[in-house]
Amino acid sequence: MILSKAIKIILSAIFVGLAASLSAQTIAIKPGEKWFGGAVNDAHSMPFTDGYKLNLYGDTRGNQASPLLVSTKGRFIWSEEPFKFTFDNGKLIISEIHAALVVDSSANNLQSAFKLAAKRYFPSKGKLPDTLLFAKPQYNTWIELVYNQNQKDIIKYAKAIIDNGFPPGVLMIDDNWADYYGRFDFRADRFRNAAAMVDSLHDMGFKVMLWVSPFVSPDTEVYRELLAKRVLLFDNGGNTGLTWDKADKPAIISWWNGYSSVLDFTNPQAKEWFTGRLNYMMKTYHLDGFKLDAGDADFYPASAVSYKKATPNEHSRLWGEIGLSFPLNEYRAMWKMGGEPLVERLRDKQHTWTDLQKLIPHITTAGLLGYQFTCPDMIGGGEFGSFIGKDKLDEQLIVRSAQCSALMPMMQFSVAPWRVLSQQNLSAVKKAVALRARYTPYILQLAKTSAQTGEPIVRSMEYQFPNQGLVDVKGQFMLGSKYLVAPVTTKDNSKIVYLPKGTWISDDGKKIKGPLKYNIMVAADRLPVFELIKN
Incomplete structure (x- = not known):
């Protein structure tokens, strides 16, 4: 009692x-x-x-x-x-x-x-995604091919990477490789022998990822199969009290490629079906992993009825769980999955200086939310709409974008530098890639440490040097605790650098005592880096 x-x-x-x-x-x-x-x-x-x-x-x-x-x-x-x-x-x-x-x-x-x-x-799980994502540049077929993904041009793109002196790494085949969403086979009109294509890419030194999403095109054979299995989201039809067992109208979601149904990952059978199809693709076509796009919380409306009741955010988190089965993964949308061995990518940026300036605050804030294995957007921008109608791209912007990405956890190309740049600017981009190669052992060590401790790989100045008046500094970052990286992110070749307390050695050999704010002129092919040698 x-x-x-x-x-x-x-x-x-x-x-x-x-x-x-x-x-x-x-x-x-x-x-x-x-x-x-x-x-x-x-x-x-x-x-x-x-x-x-x-x-x-x-x-x-x-x-x-x-x-x-x-x-x-x-x-x-x-x-x-x-x-x-x-x-x-x-x-x-x-x-x-x-x-x-x-x-x-x-x-x-x-x-x-x-x-x-x-x-x-959100403690770190002690696991890393595939380390090739850190060790070498990544290449995505999106900007070069957009929706015309096809075997001939993918092989051409890969050969051009090698022929132009870039190291092979992870190659991502982007959207529209299938006949429709939910169909897990390469479309025959564009891929004569997809398995042979992937084998050829492997022979060149690449690992191969494939774009996928949780959407299913309606009025297709796969859609009817999944509707019968009841593994798609349903629509409540305005009846907020409708339960899953009584729902019969599938939800049709508006997204950037039209209108589709979407898998309901609160239902274990949906996850089983989807991961089964991914494993089938790996076995049949010899793929290495997947770019898991979409899954944004706003694609799960309040009118949706799911197997288990879930917030839109929880639906997004469940999409993130899919990638845990595949060490070679990449996501753009994510909710509450900090500390997991998932690769994130910043949202598509426009081909503008304004969006280039967002890379540093965005990626350092990703670290503050536990997303340490994050890739900046595609070099030069990944929002393809900003490329439309431009006969000539801003070459200086592409060079500075490559430099900004060079000492971040990963760097990803999409627009082909050798196609759009002069020889001088192409050399500057290749110099940034070579610079990354010198720092790669340190980046890999930081990634391994982060998998154990959760510490960010790239850090804001306020994070690493608290209470030194650096909270509003957004144009530079720390790579671990040792290197201050200050890329140029404006069309002006000058750069204001804020050095915290300590003794620093610049990449051009100067020994500098901080704290110090000073302006430097930066050559077109230079990425300013400062090593902390004494606190």
């Missing part, structure tokens, strides 16, 4: 605490405190300022996101479910909370707050 009463008191306290946490909370921002987190694709707006707001429920900004905010004063906010956050007049307001909210103030700076949150909520 006494024990029963005690249990009731404890349960009552738990429920009261939970109820309190689900109501909106207002957090006073401390003097000088700056906040980061939420969605990677908004990182150029960080640290957050008054007026910024985002509801993470169903909106991950088309890239990686996590229910985590971290501050320069050592505080972090976490919830297992998405929430809305608003910065307003010196206050951080958390609302529309769907699970218990944790507000932790036990750390003392951005780095220690991140480490504490990571250890507690």
